Amino acid sequence: MKLKSLIVLLLAGIWGVGSWWWYTCKVKGFCGADHNVTQVAAGTATGAAALSGQAAADKAAADAKAKADADKAAAEAQTKADADKAAAEAQAKADADKAAAEAQAKLDADKASAEAQAKADADKAAAEAQAKLDAAAGKITMETNEAAPDTGTGIDPALMYFPTGSANPQLADSAKAYFEKVATFLKDNASGKVTIVGHTDNQGKADKNKALGLKRAEMIKKMLTDMGAPADRVQASSEGPDKPVADNTTAEGRQKNRRVEVTPAK
Structure with missing residues (x-):
């Protein structure tokens, strides 16, 4: 009897505990609350940790990108600086080479100018020496009349120098070349003309000197016409001793005064 009662009580207790568990855990769901809270808290912590790790990773990535961008900008700046320096x-x-080339060109030009001047001086000295030889040989010598204005013909006015007391001496070679040029000018230019004026020194009578000056001018005119120049466009006249250009008291001055001025004109 007692055993049966104990068994019944035990079964009743098991049923009561089971019923309570069923109602509390299965129906109400209270049994898993703490567990769920723990899981939620753990999940939240895990999520937070994950979020924190992601933020740290993102920050590290951003820092790495910023450094890469800074390194790239620095490299580009250095490249530009190097390019600017090279340029x-x-x-x-280039400027130094240009300056050197210009300096060399100037030196070459100066040298060429000096050589040209030296040649011109040598040619002038040779011409003067030849003129002296021609004058000593009794020939008519010639030089450019630098005091006369430009005629615009391309032919310089000239001065012909005659030996003492002569009216029909031979022409020096330089004088022949000049007259050939003047004759060609007159033949090629219908409006061209030449004036020829004879001058003498003051030795002797003035009227005879004037006649001598005219004779010399007419001799030059004949030379031109013999070369084909039209006679009507060659004018000859004389000033005799009236217009000296040098001192008649010296042999050199008298030589300069015994001249014929030849002036081409359009």
Whole structure:
């Protein structure tokens, strides 16, 4: 009897505990609350940790990108600085080369000018020496009349120098070349003309000197007409001793005064 009662009580207790568990855990769901809270808290912590790790990773990535961008900008700046430096050096070299070339060109030009001047001086000295030889040989010598204005014909006015007391001496070679040029000018230019004026020194009578000056001028005119120049466009006259250009008291001055001035004109 007692055993049966105990068994019944035990079964009743098991049923009561089971019923309570069923109602509390299965129906109400209270049994898993703490567990769920723990899981939620754990999930939240895990999520937070994950979020924190992601933020740290993102920040690290951003920092790495910023550094990469800074390194790239620095490299580009250095490249530009190197390029600018190279360009500046190239320009400086080009400028130096240009300056050197200009300096060399100036030196060459100066040298050429000096050589040309030396040649001109040598030619002038040779011409003067030849003129002296021609004058000593009793020939008519010639030089450019630098005091006369430009005629615009391309032919310089000239001075012909005669030996003492002569009216029909031979022409020096330089004088022949000049008259050939004047004759060609007159033949090629219908409006061209030439004036020829004879001058003498003051030795002897003035009227005879004037006649001598005219004779010399007419001799030059005949030379031109013999070369084909039209006679009507060659005018000859004489000033005799009236217009000296040098001192008649010296042999050199008298030589300069015994001249014939030849002036081409359009």
